[in-house]
Amino acid sequence: MSTEWQVIDALEVPALAALFADDPGRVARYSVDVAGLHFDWSKTHLTADALAAFEALAKAQGLAAKREALFAGAPVNVTEGRAAEHGAERGEGSEEAVARAAQLHARMRALIEAIEAGALGPVRHILHIGIGGSALGPDLLVDALGRDDARYEVAIVSNIDGCALEEAFARFDPEATLVVVASKTFTTTETLLNATSALQWLREGGVGDPHGRVIALTAAPDRAVEWGVDETRVLPFAESVGGRYSLWSSIGFPAALALGWETFEELLDGAGEMDRHFQLAAFHENAPVLAAFADLFYTQVKRCATRAIFAYDERLRLLPSYLQQLEMESNGKGVTASGDRVTRPTAPITWGGVGTDAQHAVFQLLHQGTHLIPVEFVAVAEPGDALDEDHHRQLLLNCFAQGAALMQGRANPAEPARDYPGNRPSATILIDVLEPRTLGALIAFYEQRVFVNAVMLGINPFDQFGVELGKEMAKAAGAGGLDFDPSTTDLIARAFAPSLGDA
Ligand code: F6P
Numbered sequence: 001m002s003t004e005w006q007v008i009d010a011l012e013v014p015a016l017a018a019l020f021a022d023d024p025g026r027v028a029r030y031s032v033d034v035a036g037l038h039f040d041w042s043k044t045h046l047t048a049d050a051l052a053a054f055e056a057l058a059k060a061q062g063l064a065a066k067r068e069a070l071f072a073g074a075p076v077n078v079t080e081g082r083a084a085e086h087g088a089e090r091g092e093g094s095e096e097a098v099a100r101a102a103q104l105h106a107r108m109r110a111l112i113e114a115i116e117a118g119a120l121g122p123v124r125h126i127l128h129i130g131i132g133g134s135a136l137g138p139d140l141l142v143d144a145l146g147r148d149d150a151r152y153e154v155a156i157v158s159n160i161d162g163c164a165l166e167e168a169f170a171r172f173d174p175e176a177t178l179v180v181v182a183s184k185t186f187t188t189t190e191t192l193l194n195a196t197s198a199l200q201w202l203r204e205g206g207v208g209d210p211h212g213r214v215i216a217l218t219a220a221p222d223r224a225v226e227w228g229v230d231e232t233r234v235l236p237f238a239e240s241v242g243g244r245y246s247l248w249s250s251i252g253f254p255a256a257l258a259l260g261w262e263t264f265e266e267l268l269d270g271a272g273e274m275d276r277h278f279q280l281a282a283f284h285e286n287a288p289v290l291a292a293f294a295d296l297f298y299t300q301v302k303r304c305a306t307r308a309i310f311a312y313d314e315r316l317r318l319l320p321s322y323l324q325q326l327e328m329e330s331n332g333k334g335v336t337a338s339g340d341r342v343t344r345p346t347a348p349i350t351w352g353g354v355g356t357d358a359q360h361a362v363f364q365l366l367h368q369g370t371h372l373i374p375v376e377f378v379a380v381a382e383p384g385d386a387l388d389e390d391h392h393r394q395l396l397l398n399c400f401a402q403g404a405a406l407m408q409g410r411a412n413p414a415e416p417a418r419d420y421p422g423n424r425p426s427a428t429i430l431i432d433v434l435e436p437r438t439l440g441a442l443i444a445f446y447e448q449r450v451f452v453n454a455v456m457l458g459i460n461p462f463d464q465f466g467v468e469l470g471k472e473m474a475k476a477a478g479a480g481g482l483d484f485d486p487s488t489t490d491l492i493a494r495a496f497a498p499s500l501g502d503a
Pocket of ligand 1: 134244
């Protein structure tokens, strides 16, 4: 074990109450303001010693050089031999990658303008088909920013379960629906099957040329053309943009169409601002870096297996599921970038929900359970609703009170069931106003934080081989070409028994 890790493992961890008592300047010391976001890590156990220890590890792991390599377009995704150039989509990257992204954005914008001008006929509905990174990002954007003034009705369908598609079919008029097929690889079973069923629905709904209503978003344009989409309606993006990092590319098309190009550009600008902060700010005042240090304190020193994110804003209700893919698919790894087995825990299980709902469902465990779970609150100062201001006031007060209650606790030795141990950590992100720019900055913050965690642990956050085995086995099972274990064989036999449903 390196000496840097030895120092980290030996960190003294005073109680949160003591940290506040000893340092009147703690809030300011452990807060950062950037791009309309206020980050407060003062209710975590970070200390000056912890920061110094993590900074030493960052130096040993070459964080600054690796960050530079990321933005320079070096092949940081070592197992797949390619760059990770999502930054270029928002103007931060090599000259060549930024120019290529701008060109592809221009193509996307031109198609949006053509649709707005009626080139594809009447459009009221957008049926976006994709899964994982090809769905979660657009879904988050449209849900967060399109509540009041989306120009089209959007349905995002990901699951191969036909119920999901049927629900969208029931809402939409096929003659006024644009089908958007989003798949980086254009090989994903769920997406291609759903897209084929959507074509059939268009046909049965009286659309003469169903393929003419399809737009493809992909890094494999040839496959989309082969599948039947006209080249003029294929919006490519670079292979070096990973699926879970792709909402900035043409994968963001439904959001750009429904919310308007300006909105999409502001989103990119906000992300670019966070990227620049990440590249330029010293580690001790760098939001993604400090957040990663706090993450590592809990995963490595306190061995917390999970961390929870609660969005205290209905508009951000999809943020926890978006972050699950970003964090768990990126850093849920068992080997280092050079292929050695890791010797320390990697990504914590990321979970969460929406406040205040979650308070009445899962917070019991957070306050009194036996697991220590670092919590992250994400709230917005300006209300998203036009109701009596008491709604938003109560929402925010609940959010802040939960953080205080977790930290302060309340001793009750006489009644153990009513004893709150306290000293439970939380971080808070307070967004001034939820708008495209701040949402872009928030998402980019999470991306860069994942990157820092990966560098510190020496893993590659940009591949995802873990998802392949199950996919292969499902395909082989469909083709009848695999001998399964007795349990799986029995389940398959039961599910597909001819008598199923007769009872
Ligand atoms: O199975 C995981 C995954 O490869 C994700 O990484 C990706 O976001 C998703 O599937 C969808 O892939 P595609 O965009 O190629 O259809």
